[in-house]
Structures are given as C-alpha cells and as structure tokens.
Amino acid sequence: MDKKSVAGSGAIWEKLITRRTFLKGTAVAGAAAAVEGLLNFDFLWHLTPAARAGSNNNDNKYQVFLNVCPRNCYDTCSILSYVQDGVLKKVTGNPEQTFTRGHLCAKGYTYTRRVYSPDRIKYPMRQTGGRGSGKWQRINWDEAMDVIARKILELKKRYGSTLPICLDKYSGNFEIMHYGIEGMMSSIGYTTRALGTPCWPAGIDAQTFDMGTLYSSDPEAMVNARYLILWGVNPAWTSIHSMHFVYEARKRGAKLVVIDPVISQTASKADLYVQINPSTDGALALGMARYILDHNLYDRDYLQNHVIGWEQFAAYLRDRVTTGWASYKTGVPQEVIETLAREYATAKPALIWIGYGMQRHTNGGQNVRAIDALAAITGNIGKTGGGANYGQLETWGFNYHAMGFKAPAGSKGVSKPDGTVSDRFIDINNFGHDVLAAKDPPVKMLWIACRNPLSQDPEAGVVEKAFRSMELVVTVDQFMNRSAQLSDIVLPATTQFEDWGVNASYWHYWVGINQQAIKPLFEAKSDVQIAMALSRRLNQLAPGSCTYPVDGDMQDWLGKEFNAKTYQMLGIQDWRELLKGPRKARLPAASWSDGKFRTPSGKYELYSQEAQKFGHNPLPVYLDEEKAPEKYPYRLLTPHWKLGLHSQFQNLDWMMSTNPEPWLEIHPDLAAAKGIRDGDMVKVFNDLGWLIIKARVTATVPPGIMAAYEAWYRDVDYNVNYTVKATPADMGTKATGNPGIAFHDNFIDITRA
Amino acid sequence: MQLGFLINTEKCIGCQSCEMACKNEFQTDAVVHWRRVYPVGEKNYPRPERIFMSIACNHCARPECLRVCPVQAYTKREDGIVVHNHDRCIGCRSCVMACPYRAPQYNPHYRKVEKCSLCYLRIDQGKKPACVDACSVGALQLIRLDKAAVPDTVDRMPGFPDPSITGPSVRFVPPVIGTQVRGN
Numbered sequence: 001m002d003k004k005s006v007a008g009s010g011a012i013w014e015k016l017i018t019r020r021t022f023l024k025g026t027a028v029a030g031a032a033a034a035v036e037g038l039l040n041f042d043f044l045w046h047l048t049p050a051a052r053a054g055s056n057n058n059d060n061k062y063q064v065f066l067n068v069c070p071r072n073c074y075d076t077c078s079i080l081s082y083v084q085d086g087v088l089k090k091v092t093g094n095p096e097q098t099f100t101r102g103h104l105c106a107k108g109y110t111y112t113r114r115v116y117s118p119d120r121i122k123y124p125m126r127q128t129g130g131r132g133s134g135k136w137q138r139i140n141w142d143e144a145m146d147v148i149a150r151k152i153l154e155l156k157k158r159y160g161s162t163l164p165i166c167l168d169k170y171s172g173n174f175e176i177m178h179y180g181i182e183g184m185m186s187s188i189g190y191t192t193r194a195l196g197t198p199c200w201p202a203g204i205d206a207q208t209f210d211m212g213t214l215y216s217s218d219p220e221a222m223v224n225a226r227y228l229i230l231w232g233v234n235p236a237w238t239s240i241h242s243m244h245f246v247y248e249a250r251k252r253g254a255k256l257v258v259i260d261p262v263i264s265q266t267a268s269k270a271d272l273y274v275q276i277n278p279s280t281d282g283a284l285a286l287g288m289a290r291y292i293l294d295h296n297l298y299d300r301d302y303l304q305n306h307v308i309g310w311e312q313f314a315a316y317l318r319d320r321v322t323t324g325w326a327s328y329k330t331g332v333p334q335e336v337i338e339t340l341a342r343e344y345a346t347a348k349p350a351l352i353w354i355g356y357g358m359q360r361h362t363n364g365g366q367n368v369r370a371i372d373a374l375a376a377i378t379g380n381i382g383k384t385g386g387g388a389n390y391g392q393l394e395t396w397g398f399n400y401h402a403m404g405f406k407a408p409a410g411s412k413g414v415s416k417p418d419g420t421v422s423d424r425f426i427d428i429n430n431f432g433h434d435v436l437a438a439k440d441p442p443v444k445m446l447w448i449a450c451r452n453p454l455s456q457d458p459e460a461g462v463v464e465k466a467f468r469s470m471e472l473v474v475t476v477d478q479f480m481n482r483s484a485q486l487s488d489i490v491l492p493a494t495t496q497f498e499d500w501g502v503n504a505s506y507w508h509y510w511v512g513i514n515q516q517a518i519k520p521l522f523e524a525k526s527d528v529q530i531a532m533a534l535s536r537r538l539n540q541l542a543p544g545s546c547t548y549p550v551d552g553d554m555q556d557w558l559g560k561e562f563n564a565k566t567y568q569m570l571g572i573q574d575w576r577e578l579l580k581g582p583r584k585a586r587l588p589a590a591s592w593s594d595g596k597f598r599t600p601s602g603k604y605e606l607y608s609q610e611a612q613k614f615g616h617n618p619l620p621v622y623l624d625e626e627k628a629p630e631k632y633p634y635r636l637l638t639p640h641w642k643l644g645l646h647s648q649f650q651n652l653d654w655m656m657s658t659n660p661e662p663w664l665e666i667h668p669d670l671a672a673a674k675g676i677r678d679g680d681m682v683k684v685f686n687d688l689g690w691l692i693i694k695a696r697v698t699a700t701v702p703p704g705i706m707a708a709y710e711a712w713y714r715d716v717d718y719n720v721n722y723t724v725k726a727t728p729a730d731m732g733t734k735a736t737g738n739p740g741i742a743f744h745d746n747f748i749d750i751t752r753a
Numbered sequence: 754m755q756l757g758f759l760i761n762t763e764k765c766i767g768c769q770s771c772e773m774a775c776k777n778e779f780q781t782d783a784v785v786h787w788r789r790v791y792p793v794g795e796k797n798y799p800r801p802e803r804i805f806m807s808i809a810c811n812h813c814a815r816p817e818c819l820r821v822c823p824v825q826a827y828t829k830r831e832d833g834i835v836v837h838n839h840d841r842c843i844g845c846r847s848c849v850m851a852c853p854y855r856a857p858q859y860n861p862h863y864r865k866v867e868k869c870s871l872c873y874l875r876i877d878q879g880k881k882p883a884c885v886d887a888c889s890v891g892a893l894q895l896i897r898l899d900k901a902a903v904p905d906t907v908d909r910m911p912g913f914p915d916p917s918i919t920g921p922s923v924r925f926v927p928p929v930i931g932t933q934v935r936g937n
Contacts, residue, residue: 093887103887247890268802273931
C-alpha cells in the first residue's frame, strides 16, 4: 500500500473543505464533483433527479438484504437494504417486524449518506503533527497494527502488565459482535476498563432492587393500557415507533398523561400534560401513593401475594408524605396530584413508561423506585397493558463469544481478596479523572471504540487532558469526530451494512440478523476483524502474547453467538433461520406475569435489604433534589432529540441541511429579563465551561429551565456537556458497576453573547 | 381525479421521517428538500406546543408552476399529479418564484429545478408514496380530492399560504391540544 500524505494540501481535509463549500452552494458544482471524484454521492446515481425517480422506484431490480439499526435506541429497527451492483441504493423498514412495522426514523433514512459520506474515515491514519494538529498520514493496516502491537508489548515490558492499556467502549454500535473489542483486550492480559453506563444505571438499580432486574413488558402490548403515563420519556423523538402503540391505546380508550418538566413533543400530544419541577418525580409518585393509601385504592391481594414491605412503606407514607408536600416539591397542584392518583389507581390496567432522562439526577434511582412502587401497590405489575416499563435485557442472552477470551498464562492484573485476578475498572462516568488518577501502573494507552468521550462525557476538558497525557490513543470510528481528532491512530470502522451481526433491542422483543449487504467501504474493518489483525501482529512479534484468534469467517463467528436458550426463545433450530427474517422472542406479553420476581425474596420488594447493602434506604423514599446554587440559578437540561443519536447522524449532509445549527430553548419571561430575543446568540456558562448558542424563545420550557440538545454538528464547536459536572446519580453500582451521572443537575447562568 | 395529501397535524409528531424517506427514495442532494416539515408556530395556538405540518408539492388544481413555465416542463396527469420534466427544464426559476409553497427548488448541481413527483411511478405500481409509507403514526396519507369534501378536515392552517390562489391538493386535520397543567 502506498504511503500517501494527507496532511495539509492532501486529500481528506481538502475534500472536507471542498464539500463544505459545495454545501453552501457557492462552488460550481462541476468543479466540486471533479475534485471529489469517488468522494461525493454521484456514484450512487449518475442520473438526473428525473431519471432517478424512475430507477429507484422500481424495487424489482435490487438485491434486498436484512439489516438492523444498531444504534443505542429503543427502536432497533429492522431494515431492508436495497443493493444494486454492490451499491446500497436505499433503505426501508422491514414490514415483517411488528414493532417498527416497516418504518424507519429520519436518522434511519439517512443511512446511504452515512455509508457513502465523503467524511468517512477511509484508511488507517496516523496523526503526525501531534494530537489535534489535523496532520494525518495515511498508513496501511499492517503498519497500524505494528505500531499498536509494539506499544502494547513495550508497555507490558515496562510495567510488567497490560494494565496501562485502557479501553473505553460503549454504545456507538450495540451489535453483539462488537464486543469483540473487549475480547481483544482480554486476550492480551488484564487491562484497565471504563466500567458502567452513562445512560440508565440509576433506574436499572432501582428496578433491580424492586423486581430483581429490569424486565419491561412487550411495548406492543401498550395498546391494552387503559391509562398511560409517559413519565419523563419523549418517544415522539426518541422512540417514534412506540407512538403508534400509544395512539392505538388511546384509540381504544386510554387516557394519555405525560409528566415532564418540558412540554416535549410527546407532551404536545397528551390528553393531560403535567409540568413537574425537575428531579422531583419521586415526590409526585410518593404523593400519589399516599393518596392511594388513604383512599384504599391499593390492590390488597396483589400486595399480600407478591409484595414485601407494604407495611413499612405505608408507615413511611403516613409519617413523611402528604399530597400537599408533594405539591410543594413538584410544583404540581395538589388537586392534580389527587386526580392523577385516583385515575391511575382505578383504571385497570394502567401503564407507566419510565424514561431515562428522569433518572439522570442525584436522586434518580430513588425516584424510579417510587414510581415502580405505584405500579406495585396498584397491582399493575404482571398485567398486560400495565407495568412500570423501563427496558429489558431478556432478549440479549447471546454467548458473547467474541469477548470470551482469556488472558495469556501468567498475565498480571488486579489481585482480588478471593485470590482471583481481574482487570482494573475505572468509572466510565468520570473517565477523564479516573484515567489521570490511575497509578501503579498509570494508564498510558487508550483504545476508544463505539464511543466519543470528548463529545459525550461530562467535564470534557478533563477528558481532553487525559487524552493528551497518553503515549498512544487509538480510536476506531467512521468519522473524524472530536475524540478521533485527538487520537494518534484512527482505524476505519465498518457500518452495519458492511458486516455480519445480530441485534436485540432493550425495549421491544425482536431479534434480527444483520446481513452483510455491501463490501466494506475503502479499508474499513469490523471490531472482530481488527481484533484478529492485532492478534496476528502481536503473536508475530511475541508469540503467545495474545489469545485472540487470528483468522475466521464472520458468519462462523456469528453462529457462535447463539445457544440453545436463544434458539428456544426465538423458536428456531439454527441461526440461519433468521436469514428469512427477524423473530420475536417468545416471552409473555406482560413481564412478571408469573409473579416470580428475581429479588432475594422472590417477591416485589418495597423493602429491599439489597438496597440497604448498597447504602440506600431500604424503602423507596424521597431524596431531596439538587437545587440551583445562587451563582448559577438556572438548570440546563440536555436531552436527546430526533435528528441525532448522541454524536451520530447530525454531521451528515442531509441532517446539516435540514438542521444546520444547535439552539437553546429559553422561556419568554427569562429571555425578556435577560434582554435576549429570539435568534440572539447567548452564552451559557458555569465554573466548568461555557457554550455559545442561538436562543430560541419558547414557552415549551418553564422559566427557570433551559434545554439544549446533544449532538455533534459538523464543523461547529458545540458540546452540551461543557458545563456538566461528573456528579454521580444515587444508584447504578449494583447492576452496572458504577453509578450513573446526574447529567440534568446542570446549573448555569446565561448572558447575551 | 385529483390525488393529494392528507396531513393530520393531530397525529404528526414532527419526526421528519417523511422528509428523509423522500430523500432516501430519490437520493436527492442535500440542498433540495422535496418535502419539508414546518413548525406551525407557537403563537398560533392558545397554549405552547410543538405542532408541525409536512408539506411537499401540493399538486395544485391550478398549478402556478405549470402556468408560468416558459418551456412547458410541467404537465398535470389525469390523476392530478403535477410532473416536472427535468430534461425540458432550463433552470430559469420562474416556477420557484411563482409557487406559494416553495415546492419547486433550484438545484445548483444540475442548474435546474426539481420537485416532488408524488412518487407517480410508485403509484402506477399500486404503491404508496415513499413519504406516506414512512410515516409511523399514519399522519400523512394519500387521498382523492375529486369526490365530495373530506370530512373533519380543513384546507388551511396558520402559516399555510392562502389556498384560494392555486387550489392545493392537501387537507389538514387540525391539531388538538390537551389539558396542560403548568407551573407559573
């Protein structure tokens, strides 16, 4: 492979600039196309729009493949990919899948722009001018693997273990074989791992204390609900396919209630929208529980047969909770709390969908426990159309074969009291700090995969410092995002269309094979292929230094992810049967319908000794919410929105053309007080950092609360986490190893910029 | 016969899947939007909300684009679909200026105009338009307007240009805003 400099006047940056100019419409199209050659979308078409209309509308001439959207999203859509002459021409939803019902979302429909984006990282590259210099040199895979392998071996020799090598991988691609990168790390010895999840751990722990695990009902069964509370969740943006089932429930007579601090897109569709002070959801739930207790609206039979701790919980409610207190905390009028409680407790079945944003607070776990308790005391758990639904992992029972490799004999790691040796775990939610703080040995090398910590982590400045203190940073990605820009080596990752895989959802019950539809673009590889290539080089340089296989067919790898239990759940004998179409797991429509909870007592635990062991009150109690300090009197919420998923999608040209810049939602009263008009640039800041952003004056946010949406905009220095401190949520440690982050306890001040 | 779109603003969640599904179907350039999802605007209703209308070419009864085009690039089919012939188009942009709905759009890449074709080739094959197919909540539908009035619909929305000029082949289900309990 030729070494080709791409620094300065070279290919990639120049093309980025050319493309950008083109997008602005100032360059002559022909010239842009000539420069870009293969790197624009013309090769998808070579046809005028009129001719396209004819050709793309004839579905018979395509080869159709089964794919699955692998993003960190409730919906995990089944995709049909239309391929002609080896080119992915378009995508549609797969109508066989009854949850996504043949539809994708706005993000899903942009996939051709992602696959063929001129911005994709195409080859392994090495940054020669220092991290962030933008001076990239194209290298080949052998060279990349050589540099990385030598660094691994050198660090191992210097420190006597592979602990200086740290992996930070999370949710950029949830396809199962992407765990191959964890497997590769295990294969070289004991390493340092970013442990935990930024997303939902406080709520997971809450449900684990209450029910033994998170196991929500089939969302398709939402249609059976007679009363539906969407609590801190905005499916109209984050799970659009759920809205069909929400609407269907309503058509059949259900009342739709949305509880949220913000008049979200979903709230705009509610029969009743209840605005709540952020982080006080537990107070509302407990106030409702007190009303239900006082008015004998609880389900005696259910409590007697399936629940422990009702006496203690009732005593707590009588002693500490009133609807008046709940009203004071939440800002919700007392009579509304009472109406909600009465309606919820008397409509059977009544369903609550608990969102993830709601638990990103210092009391998030307790708030989820309090909401769960409502479902338990009214006997709504285990009923189809009922439940306290948060997410499920029942359909994820794969072998995780790709990650199941042992350290080479004699590897040194962290010795545990029981005599075993393990990896060293650091907190994914305080990653920068923990990397810098690691001693004996320090962390010297980072491997970043399926993750963009510089865009998604709190305290981005600290993360950047950690990156800069490394001897080697390797990032595997599809785009030159902020983390990739601060790396020494970037490796091009395949999209789901370019490789085999299998996907489950943490919401619906469908499992689907992801077929390879097209050849990998340029020199992209999957994580398992990268792991094999690195193992090959490591073993050449130091035989026995890596236990990862060095070769293998990707379909064979895939087959090894299945076991008798997954086959049984999906009603198949062999994974290849999934090539006919995705399958829905054979689970009851209502979770916990057998009443066998996975708690120590086997019952629903309102009183949880397990919670107590982890330092929490055994009961669902109210923990006071964080209040804004005097210096930073406003709260900035940074939820997810519809055209991006974390730092993915918004950078694509179609997204940039429809939504070119970020904005901040600010209430007219606050805007007026601050002299801010719609469209003004404003500066949002606190001690940690600041961001400059355009104001959108709207009453969809309450006066003291602003909202800005996380995204990685192409060529825009924007990161909603600049002001976010790595404050832990109350829960998460039991189920995920580390507590969550209180992303939404983010206090700021604002001025005109 | 006149085909058109039924835009149900009560159901629409503004997700823009229709807009992107259109781009996906035709792989249009980033600079053109055959379909767009417009916010209706908070000021038009008594309570703050997020209401949208998804608008493409309205395949008008009296298409201004067709009337002003100097090279007869536009034709109106028997089913009412207004078709733009890209080969005939000279990119003069008369139609761009004439259309109240921003349906014809100039693409500098080709130096010509292009617009929504109501997926007439899909329709001829008995399929739905790509945008309608993509809507997961059934907020966008294909309707026939040649019959009597479509029940429970209106022909105008705040911000939607006066339909009396060109007779756009769209009808709206107006939004419903539920009870809002808000602090302050």
